[in-house]
Amino acid sequence: MSHRHVMVTRSAKLSCRNSQLVIRQEDEITGEMCEYTIPLEDIRTLLLEDRQSIITSALLARLAEFRIAVFTCDDKHLPNGVLLPYGQHSRGPKIMRSQLDMKRPLVKRLWQAIVRRKIENQAACLALCGCSGEEGLLALANRVASGDKGSMESLAARMYFKHLFGKAFKRGSDDFINSAMNYGYALVRGQVARSLCAFGFQPSIGLQHHSELNNFNLADDLMEPYRPIVDYVVASELDVDSPVLSKLHKRRLMQILTQMVWLENERYDLTASIEAMVSSLSNAISTEDPSALQLPRLTEVQMGVYE
Structure with missing residues (x-):
């Protein structure tokens, strides 16, 4: 491999x-x-x-x-x-038809599972970094409804970044923290898009993201639970007061792709976990069972670099 x-x-x-x-x-x-x-x-x-x-x-x-x-x-x-590779999966047309035929209730339940795991991972990130706010986020995770009707994801984000980087932090600012996170996010997003294409999915057709200008809506959906893993590395291992994102910082962020993560009860490196997650999405769609979707979980054990 x-x-x-x-x-x-x-x-x-x-x-x-x-x-x-x-x-x-x-x-x-x-x-x-x-x-x-x-x-x-x-x-x-x-x-x-x-x-x-x-x-x-x-x-x-x-x-x-x-x-x-x-x-x-x-x-x-x-x-x-x-x-990205194109048309490599032997059952590509079948996968794409199943994706296009998904019923709305299934789509909403899949998005519910993704948002809930993302918020749970944000809570774990705060705990691992010694920050307060874990209990509040877990309470929000338990309130995520089908399709995230109550917008718990956005509520959690406002609470999460305030506790992780301080009240002065603003997502989207041109600073070291945002640059480092965006760098890591882009690498993860690319890996998710790669796996989707290799497996036969149409990455432009998302669950929640649906911009007509975005060719990777589904990748943006599935990468959400991985964001707190990037955040954890930025907050705990990089000097957030650095003036610029150096080559050393970028090498460390590149290593995120080889981090060990838990996917349900099995351990994978992060890239392999993405491939397993995408495979489980196919199973969830074909069986119309949202619980079949396997999503990464941020834990203290996983954060050692895989050699």
């Missing part, structure tokens, strides 16, 4: 040879041209942070064949796009 998440932070030329990723770039010390190779079968994600890097079309095609998600970054070095 693929397990490596490759991050290209300096100008390089990327190509493919004998089913291997070939990276050619200058050595930082000697200035000599060096070549590195990595088997494509070992790679899960490729993040291109340097905007001067060159990648061949042959490599892009092979990356798609191996179901490798390729991230691009904007001028602030934050992930802003992802290349």
Whole structure:
């Protein structure tokens, strides 16, 4: 099984040879041209942070064949796009028909389960960070109705961020905390979108998210319970007073994809847990049983980095 998440932070030329990723770039010390190779079968994600890097079309095609998600970054070095595999699942049309035929009550119950687990994970994040507010969030989680009719998700968010980062924190501000969280969220979102496409789902058709301008509405739905895992790493392991998001910070955020997480009663690394979650969504839809959807749970045990 693929397990490596490759991050290209300096100008390089990327190509493919004998089913291997070939990276050619200058050595930082000697200035000599060096070549590195990595088997494509070992790679899960490729993040291109340097905007001067060159990648061949042959490599892009092979990356798609191996179901490798390729991230691009904007001028602030934050992930802003992802290349995903297309039409790789043998039962793709069947999966898509089931997705399109979902009845509204099932959609609302699935969203209820997602919101409830997200708030439970937010409560766990506060507890692990030594912050107050856990009991209030758990009370809100118990009040999540079908389709989150009472908007417990938005109520929980206002309470959660105030306790985690202080009353002065504003989601969406251009600061270190928001940049770090957005970086981690983008990586998780890309992995969810990758798994959805590989499994045969149409990622633009969501449960709750339904923007006509968003090709990844379903990915945005399913990544919600993973957000507190990113928040926990930002709050507990990064220096939130840092002026900029450094390469070291980004490497740590990239490691979130290899964190060990609990999915029901089994332990997975985070990327594998996403694949299992997407598979369980197919089962939940085909059986019309929302309880079949398996969602990640944030616990103290899971937070060690998986080597």
